[in-house]
Amino acid sequence: MTKFLVRRLLLSVPILLGVSLVVFITIKIIPGDPVASMLGPTSTPEAREALTARLGLDQPLPVQYLSWLAAMFQGDLGQSIAQQRPVLGLVADAFVNTLWLTAFSAVLAVVLGLVLGAVAALRRGRVAATVSNALALFSISTPQYTIGLLLIIVLANGTGWFPVSGMYSAIGGGTWGDLLWHLVLPGITAALVPAGIIARMFRSTVLDVMSMDFIDSYRARGLSERRILWHAFHNTTPTLLTVAGLQVGYLLGGVVFVETVFSWPGLGQLVFDSISKRDLAVIQSGVMVAAFAFVLINVVVDLLHSLIDPRVRA
Amino acid sequence: MTTQAPALAPAAVSRPRTARRARRLPAPALVSAVVLAAVAALTLLAPLISPYGPLEGDLAARLQPIGSPGHLLGTDGQGRDVLTRLLHGARPSLLAGLLPVVFAAAVGIVLGLVAALGHPRVHTLVMRSLDVLYAFPAVLLAIAIAAALGSGISNAIIALAVILVPPVARVTESEAMRIKSADFMAAAQVSGAGRVSIALRQVLPNVAPGVVVYATALVGLSIVYAAGLSYLGLGVSPPTAEWGVMVSEMQQYLFTAPSLLLVPAVAILVVSVAFNVLGDGLRDFFNVRTDAS
Amino acid sequence: MTSPTETPETSGAAPSRPGAPAPTAGPALEVTGLTTTFSRGGRQVLAVRGVDVSVGAGESLVLLGESGSGKSVTIRSILRLYGSSARHTGSVVLGDQDLMRLDAAAVRAVRGRTLAMVPQDPNGSLDPLRPVGRQLEQVLRLHGVVADRKAARARALELLALVGIPSPPRVAASHPHELSGGMRQRVAIAIAVACDPAVLLADEPTTALDVTVQSQILDLFGDLQERLGTALLLVTHDVSVAADVADRVAVMYAGSIVEEGPAREVLENPRHPYTQALLDAIPRPTSERGHLKAIPGSPPVAGTDFHGCSFADRCALAQESCRTQPPALLPVADGHRAACPVANPVVAA
Numbered sequence: 024m025t026k027f028l029v030r031r032l033l034l035s036v037p038i039l040l041g042v043s044l045v046v047f048i049t050i051k052i053i054p055g056d057p058v059a060s061m062l063g064p065t066s067t068p069e070a071r072e073a074l075t076a077r078l079g080l081d082q083p084l085p086v087q088y089l090s091w092l093a094a095m096f097q098g099d100l101g102q103s104i105a106q107q108r109p110v111l112g113l114v115a116d117a118f119v120n121t122l123w124l125t126a127f128s129a130v131l132a133v134v135l136g137l138v139l140g141a142v143a144a145l146r147r148g149r150v151a152a153t154v155s156n157a158l159a160l161f162s163i164s165t166p167q168y169t170i171g172l173l174l175i176i177v178l179a180n181g182t183g184w185f186p187v188s189g190m191y192s193a194i195g196g197g198t199w200g201d202l203l204w205h206l207v208l209p210g211i212t213a214a215l216v217p218a219g220i221i222a223r224m225f226r227s228t229v230l231d232v233m234s235m236d237f238i239d240s241y242r243a244r245g246l247s248e249r250r251i252l253w254h255a256f257h258n259t260t261p262t263l264l265t266v267a268g269l270q271v272g273y274l275l276g277g278v279v280f281v282e283t284v285f286s287w288p289g290l291g292q293l294v295f296d297s298i299s300k301r302d303l304a305v306i307q308s309g310v311m312v313a314a315f316a317f318v319l320i321n322v323v324v325d326l327l328h329s330l331i332d333p334r335v336r337a
Numbered sequence: 338m339t340t341q342a343p344a345l346a347p348a349a350v351s352r353p354r355t356a357r358r359a360r361r362l363p364a365p366a367l368v369s370a371v372v373l374a375a376v377a378a379l380t381l382l383a384p385l386i387s388p389y390g391p392l393e394g395d396l397a398a399r400l401q402p403i404g405s406p407g408h409l410l411g412t413d414g415q416g417r418d419v420l421t422r423l424l425h426g427a428r429p430s431l432l433a434g435l436l437p438v439v440f441a442a443a444v445g446i447v448l449g450l451v452a453a454l455g456h457p458r459v460h461t462l463v464m465r466s467l468d469v470l471y472a473f474p475a476v477l478l479a480i481a482i483a484a485a486l487g488s489g490i491s492n493a494i495i496a497l498a499v500i501l502v503p504p505v506a507r508v509t510e511s512e513a514m515r516i517k518s519a520d521f522m523a524a525a526q527v528s529g530a531g532r533v534s535i536a537l538r539q540v541l542p543n544v545a546p547g548v549v550v551y552a553t554a555l556v557g558l559s560i561v562y563a564a565g566l567s568y569l570g571l572g573v574s575p576p577t578a579e580w581g582v583m584v585s586e587m588q589q590y591l592f593t594a595p596s597l598l599l600v601p602a603v604a605i606l607v608v609s610v611a612f613n614v615l616g617d618g619l620r621d622f623f624n625v626r627t628d629a630s
Numbered sequence: 631m632t633s634p635t636e637t638p639e640t641s642g643a644a645p646s647r648p649g650a651p652a653p654t655a656g657p658a659l660e661v662t663g664l665t666t667t668f669s670r671g672g673r674q675v676l677a678v679r680g681v682d683v684s685v686g687a688g689e690s691l692v693l694l695g696e697s698g699s700g701k702s703v704t705i706r707s708i709l710r711l712y713g714s715s716a717r718h719t720g721s722v723v724l725g726d727q728d729l730m731r732l733d734a735a736a737v738r739a740v741r742g743r744t745l746a747m748v749p750q751d752p753n754g755s756l757d758p759l760r761p762v763g764r765q766l767e768q769v770l771r772l773h774g775v776v777a778d779r780k781a782a783r784a785r786a787l788e789l790l791a792l793v794g795i796p797s798p799p800r801v802a803a804s805h806p807h808e809l810s811g812g813m814r815q816r817v818a819i820a821i822a823v824a825c826d827p828a829v830l831l832a833d834e835p836t837t838a839l840d841v842t843v844q845s846q847i848l849d850l851f852g853d854l855q856e857r858l859g860t861a862l863l864l865v866t867h868d869v870s871v872a873a874d875v876a877d878r879v880a881v882m883y884a885g886s887i888v889e890e891g892p893a894r895e896v897l898e899n900p901r902h903p904y905t906q907a908l909l910d911a912i913p914r915p916t917s918e919r920g921h922l923k924a925i926p927g928s929p930p931v932a933g934t935d936f937h938g939c940s941f942a943d944r945c946a947l948a949q950e951s952c953r954t955q956p957p958a959l960l961p962v963a964d965g966h967r968a969a970c971p972v973a974n975p976v977v978a979a
């Protein structure tokens with residue numbers, strides 16, 4: 024097990040290096056002189072040159088890349104020019120906020136997806152299954168930025184049942200209940216797409232497993248359909264885990280639209296805001312953190328997978 | 338490690354064990370095809386059938402509700418006819434969704450074939466590079482690329498194409514690997530056919546149906562993302578009519594004229610659902626399965 | 631792990647099949663007039679057309695027939711595994727119960743308890759995610775043949791030893807993918823005999839295994855029958871398997887039994903033209919002919935309607951009456967019955 028984990032972690036090192044290279048190159052493509060935008064239009068050429076040298080931007084690109092990597096290893100993500108704060112704190116705060124949203128919608132998505140998928144698989148040929156299939160299809164096709172707005176219109180506009188922006192109420196906020204209450208609408212919005220994907224995957228996996236030989240031999244051994252179903256569900260867990268893990272990873276970095284619609288101060292929102300401000304250090308760190316988290320989730324998923332399914336350990 | 342975005346997660350396209358090949362395209366898929374054909378026709382005819390110009394606003398008639406006389410779908414915050422903008426907006430919205438898939442399919446198929454049929458080292462190189470792209474949350478990567486390139490529809494298309502290449506390449510690769518191990522390939526190799534010729538004559542025709550089916554299903558997603566980039570201000574820029582732009586414009590009037598928002602929202606949803614249903618139907622018809630695992 | 635120790639104790643046990651101990655009292659399993667009809671796309675497919683077979687305790691009956699003749703459907707119908715997806719007529723009497731008249735719960739109580747099945751493919755028939763010992767214990771607990779978990783564990787190890795598995799504790803803790811095909815089939819057999827069933831149904835239990843393992847598994851069946859007195863109904867398309875295992879053989883063609891009798895009688899002195907053709911079609915070392923005779927034509931597709939003998943279209947002896955009158959299975963010799971009035975005009979008493 025430890026060996027498996029170590030090997031898996033080692034495998035992700037080159038991937039993360041590749042990720043950092045892509046981020047670095049993407050940032051370098053961004054047009055405009057970052058130093059000029061930092062110092063403003065009135066700056067003197069001497070001042071610009073000095074800052075360029077201080078930031079190491081006069082070095083050759085490979086050197087810049089390596090020193091960026093080295094700094095990152097020491098926890099130095101640079102300074103945000105827009106907010107005049109160390110990037111590390113900014114990104115960390117935003118990441119935690121995104122984690123809340125992700126966790127909430129992941130739970131919602133898995134529950135919803137399993138229910139829809141199970142109904143679609145086990146009530147095959149009946150109205151309930153058709154409805155479930157349609158809902159799942161609808162879910163995967165929804166643009167989050169319109170569903171979020173529609174939810175606001177339907178559930179919040181006029182009724183005031185749910186808050187439509189931010190994480191906490193300005194007055195009397197800050198409690199767990201307040202956070203949960205604020206999570207409802209963005210949580211549902213973010214959960215729909217993964218719920219649809221999980222539902223469709225779960226349906227086809229259940230049907231696959233139910234058509235396998237061992238289900239029939241359970242039947243021939245005298246097990247009740249209920250217990251057989253239980254064993255069938257057990258056998259869907261490896262696939263379920265993999266897909267759900269991917270969806271959590273997707274949520275972590277992919278809730279930009281939701282965060283924008285609901286003014287959720289998360290990572291996606293932060294990166295997006297920084298784009299218009301040309302706040303390069305924040306953009307690159309934000310994307311790096313999201314990718315890093317995603318790779319990490321994959322390692323955890325693989326590990327859990329190997330715990331459930333002895334075949335992948337071999 | 339696979340991916341994160343919705344339909345972006347196929348590890349394999351394979352013949353399903355149980356399902357029988359559908360003899361005809363299933364009814365929902367046929368309906369979708371008809372809907373899409375109608376949308377395409379309206380898109381092409383937009384300049385002819387629109388009652389107004391897409392940028393032509395009458396500030397005296399702002400935010401007319403749906404069903405107003407002379408404005409079937411109402412008017413927006415600048416008094417522009419929403420129906421007109423919806424029709425004119427279809428072209429950039431659909432193009433920005435379709436073209437990335439076309440580009441990604443072209444590049445992805447080549448990469449997948451090269452990986453599957455090339456030297457093992459090439460295989461490793463290509464697949465590991467794809468893993469790197471997979472490690473990014475797709476939306477975030479698209480946003481970062483679009484931002485790096487600067488706003489504009491062509492840059493949005495490039496950004497989306499980049500995030501769609503890895504899944505297409507992976508589908509192609511796994512399908513090609515499967516075909517490579519089939520008997521007739523050995524026969525082709527024995528007969529002395531060259532690598533490129535084998536790739537084009539033997540593998541590509543067999544890989545194509547699966548990849549096309551998969552790509553069709555990606556279009557729905559791509560249209561949603563493309564409009565999303567415009568919504569964020571990274572794709573088509575206002576005042577050009579485009580569905581994502583319309584959503585973002587109408588958002589200001591969320592509380593005063595909420596129903597107007599429905600118009601572009603429903604348009605995006607309908608097209609996206611239609612492509613997904615069509616993708617499902619084609620998958621059953623061609624008897625291929627894109628596994629999300 | 632392909633263990634070289636596939637046969638610790640069983641290989642020594644000489645199975646005494648031909649001329650086995652006479653069955654006691656009535657048959658352990660008596661199937662009469664069994665039919666199975668599927669609805670497929672609005673069409674009725676009659677896959678089993680009235681099968682009569684019976685097996686006594688300790689006896690082994692081999693159901694022999696080519697692919698598609700309806701052997702698997704027969705076995706699965708006996709266990710009523712098709713549920714509501716098939717309709718049956720006839721009776722399946724086990725002891726004093728007719729399975730066809732029992733409700734679902736009562737059928738479940740019989741499955742795995744008095745009537746157990748050994749699956750065809752041991753590779754897919756065990757739950758891949760659970761250690762095989764747990765699956766064995768589950769059956770024991772399910773049918774209440776052991777008092778508690780501890781007893782189940784102990785009994786499971788005994789059963790694994792009984793089917794000739796060299797190190798039961800290790801195998802019990804293994805997952806199916808860690809075992810060889812032969813080992814897996816031994817485990818499947820252990821599960822089948824766990825509750826000491828009166829009748830064992832085996833659907834081509836050795837086709838998925840390589841030849842040497844095949845004969846070990848067949849030996850195991852003989853050995854178990856001898857020790858436990860179980861009746862065995864084994865399905866195969868392989869005449870050599872039938873010759874190896876059977877006390878009696880029933881030959882199946884297109885959903886019905888065309889000939890039935892003592893193994894030696896049927897295999898050496900076949901009375902039905904189909905059985906004769908089937909035996910001619912296999913290579914036998916005793917046969918002096920250098921080439922095989924293929925049976926011309928092909929069997930009727932399941933679902934087609936025909937009235938007379940199912941073999942009439944391919945039969946050299948076919949007469950007009952064969953196409954209109956379904957032939958009855960009539961005695962042709964002592965304990966030997968065949969469904970061909972043309973080849974056996976003189977009915978022996």
Ligand SMILES: Nc1ncnc2c1ncn2[C@@H]1O[C@H](COP(=O)(O)OP(=O)(O)OP(=O)(O)O)[C@@H](O)[C@H]1O
Pocket residue numbers: 668670675677695696697698699700701702703704867931932
């Ligand atoms: N569930 C089903 N629905 C409809 N028809 C079926 C079903 N199962 C089997 N059949 C049909 O019944 C016939 C007999 O099939 P069966 O599996 O019993 O053959 P078999 O003798 O076991 O052959 P094999 O040696 O290949 O296993 C076949 O023609 C098959 O198409």
Ligand SMILES: [Mg+2]
Pocket residue numbers: 701702703833
């Ligand atoms: Mg069979």
